[in-house]
Amino acid sequence: MTAVARVVPYLRRHAAFITFAVVVMALPFFIHSTYYLSILAFTATRLMVVLGLNLLLGQAGQISLGHAAFVAIGAYGSAILTTRWSLDPWLAMGISALLAGAIAGVLGIPTLKLKGHYLAMATLGFGEIVLILLIQFKWLTSGSDGIVGIPSLSFAGLDLGRPMAYHWIAWGVALVMLRMALNLVDSRVGRSLRALHRAEIAAASLGVNTSFRKVQIFVVSAVFASVAGSFYVHYIHFISPDSFAITFSVILLTTVVIGGVGNVWGAVWGTLLMMFLPEYLKRFNQDYTNLTFGILMIVIMIFLPGGLVSLGGVFSRARNRSRGPDRARLEEG
Amino acid sequence: MSLDQFLQYVFSGITNGSIYALTALGFTLIYNATDIINFAQGEFVMLGGLTAISLYKWGVPLPVACLGAVVVVALIGVIFELAAIRPLLSAGIMTQIIVTVGASLALRTAAMLIWGREALPLPPLTGDTPIDVLGATILPQTLWVLGATLAIVVALQLFYKRTLTGKAVRACSVNPTAARLMGVSYSRVVLLSFGLSAAIAATGGVLIAPVSFMGYSSGALIGLKGFAACILGGLGNPAGAVAGGLILGILESLTVGFLPIQGSSGYKDAVAFLILLLVLFVKPQGLFGQRTMEKV
Numbered sequence: 061m062t063a064v065a066r067v068v069p070y071l072r073r074h075a076a077f078i079t080f081a082v083v084v085m086a087l088p089f090f091i092h093s094t095y096y097l098s099i100l101a102f103t104a105t106r107l108m109v110v111l112g113l114n115l116l117l118g119q120a121g122q123i124s125l126g127h128a129a130f131v132a133i134g135a136y137g138s139a140i141l142t143t144r145w146s147l148d149p150w151l152a153m154g155i156s157a158l159l160a161g162a163i164a165g166v167l168g169i170p171t172l173k174l175k176g177h178y179l180a181m182a183t184l185g186f187g188e189i190v191l192i193l194l195i196q197f198k199w200l201t202s203g204s205d206g207i208v209g210i211p212s213l214s215f216a217g218l219d220l221g222r223p224m225a226y227h228w229i230a231w232g233v234a235l236v237m238l239r240m241a242l243n244l245v246d247s248r249v250g251r252s253l254r255a256l257h258r259a260e261i262a263a264a265s266l267g268v269n270t271s272f273r274k275v276q277i278f279v280v281s282a283v284f285a286s287v288a289g290s291f292y293v294h295y296i297h298f299i300s301p302d303s304f305a306i307t308f309s310v311i312l313l314t315t316v317v318i319g320g321v322g323n324v325w326g327a328v329w330g331t332l333l334m335m336f337l338p339e340y341l342k343r344f345n346q347d348y349t350n351l352t353f354g355i356l357m358i359v360i361m362i363f364l365p366g367g368l369v370s371l372g373g374v375f376s377r378a379r380n381r382s383r384g385p386d387r388a389r390l391e392e393g
Numbered sequence: 394m395s396l397d398q399f400l401q402y403v404f405s406g407i408t409n410g411s412i413y414a415l416t417a418l419g420f421t422l423i424y425n426a427t428d429i430i431n432f433a434q435g436e437f438v439m440l441g442g443l444t445a446i447s448l449y450k451w452g453v454p455l456p457v458a459c460l461g462a463v464v465v466v467a468l469i470g471v472i473f474e475l476a477a478i479r480p481l482l483s484a485g486i487m488t489q490i491i492v493t494v495g496a497s498l499a500l501r502t503a504a505m506l507i508w509g510r511e512a513l514p515l516p517p518l519t520g521d522t523p524i525d526v527l528g529a530t531i532l533p534q535t536l537w538v539l540g541a542t543l544a545i546v547v548a549l550q551l552f553y554k555r556t557l558t559g560k561a562v563r564a565c566s567v568n569p570t571a572a573r574l575m576g577v578s579y580s581r582v583v584l585l586s587f588g589l590s591a592a593i594a595a596t597g598g599v600l601i602a603p604v605s606f607m608g609y610s611s612g613a614l615i616g617l618k619g620f621a622a623c624i625l626g627g628l629g630n631p632a633g634a635v636a637g638g639l640i641l642g643i644l645e646s647l648t649v650g651f652l653p654i655q656g657s658s659g660y661k662d663a664v665a666f667l668i669l670l671l672v673l674f675v676k677p678q679g680l681f682g683q684r685t686m687e688k689v
Contacts, residue, residue, distance in 0.1 A: 117487070121487060123487060123490055123491075125432075125494065167670075170673060170674040170677075171673055171674075174673070174677050177430040177486060177490060178673060178677065180430070180432075180490055181430070181617075181620055181621075181624070181669065181673075182669070182670060182673050184617060185617065185621065185665075185666035185669045185670055186666070186670065188614075188617060188662065188663070188666050189663050189666045189667065189670075192659065192660065192662055192663045193663070195659065196659045196660060306613055307498065307501075310494055310497075310498050313491065313494065314495070314498075317491055321487075347502065347505065347506055348502075348506075350498055350499075350501075350502040351498075351499055351502040351503055351506065353495075353498060353499075354495045354496065354497070354498030354499025354500070354501075354502060355495070355499050356495070357491055357492065357494065357495025357498070357499075358476075358477045358492050358495045358496060358499070361481060361484075361488050361491055361492045361495070362477070362480050362481060362492075365484075365488065
């Protein structure tokens, strides 16, 4: 077999991903406004969180209403370790991600054995506790004032704080996560997750370690969220507790739902819509944004349970490969 | 800590605890009828308080304003059920959680647009001359809160045990299919549960508004604590919900009193969630719940 014959099927199979990656990485050549580049960069960090949540909700059928807390752990971990102990930003990012993953494990092991709404409430409570601690532990977090002067990321002496460089590194990481999520869905892990999602007891009796799989994906989603938080603070150089209220967790969940549950591409479309829709709505009144989001969640659940991706489009081929009834993907049994 | 201080904390705990108890009752009503956890429950509490505040401001006499607010919020609960829950009654847990979470975000933002960002006051029902009890003081409003909670618990018991409609609701919570075969209208039971649940939550909001101000964002925390109370008392158990709410309120208040930390009141809200997580870890069926087996 020639090299070309081997490459062509590969390209065809991953056409959607490759097209998306090329377009995203080429964007800084066409967009020169720092403002829009920044929004694009935040879109990358948001995508990291939403991807994890999309896997948790779509593949394992578990809901988290406290993901803002994991973003907060990454953001504050990076901020504190770099400003107070002058640690290298990459090392700080790694330590924070480990911490977020460990906490997710401790939180997930008991709650994921219970029914769906228990994890939702446990994570909601956890998110609230983290928020309270961020405000109260003034000696560590500076309370409501927040932490300023967080350094930029750098690599081998290169400053990655400028919009273009940051765009490439943030989207680079987001694309790696997207690829990981796409691979995971098509792997043994993804299949066992979907099996436990549809019929947990049947999956267990066929040898899927259901509790372990659920905790595993919860930990992965927490690590994704933490890394996103770290990237975020190294770009805006400032962090305060205001960013991590319940509303943020709910908006993350909305993003997953609007994009489409049970389809990794849903995370991409949802994130793009949720990052750019407020830019448009801002022209009217920013306060209406959350109202729109709340109503959208209800309307989508009733009329379009498969989310934006189920509307069809460019990536329909990628979608059709593992497609089931839309609402059934969201529910167990 | 002296006895009067201790009592003071207990009284304040009972006041807040009653509101958690009412919110928890609201959760229980809906959960028993539909297996849904209504994440918008706290927003009904907030809407109750704020509606009463507006009615009062427009010159409606205070007691009428309070009753009016309860009716308005019950209607909102009914509309919510018809518009968002009914189409998804058989859709499954995740869909229902997402819909009620969406509703809570929408209601909270709508309240902010209507009433603004500031928390608003409501005058107490019968003055604010404190009553002296063993060196501690009770506000008359506290008695109203307690009395109303007791009255609602008794009325609910009578409704469930003595009336035909109440028996129909109980039948549905045991086995909706069998109840339907016996001629009970399941959809009407669900509608009734949402209306009642919203009314009870609103009562809590109306009663607590004079004690602690009511703002658009007050509902989220109350809702969460109400749910913590449910879990503490055993999800689905009305008596457990009320007991859970009172225990939670008292524990919360005593924590503020006993914790030897400066500004410990900032940690007050964390108590409920620590208890929530602890119960989920150690005894997820709640203090008064029994272990159940799930049939395949």
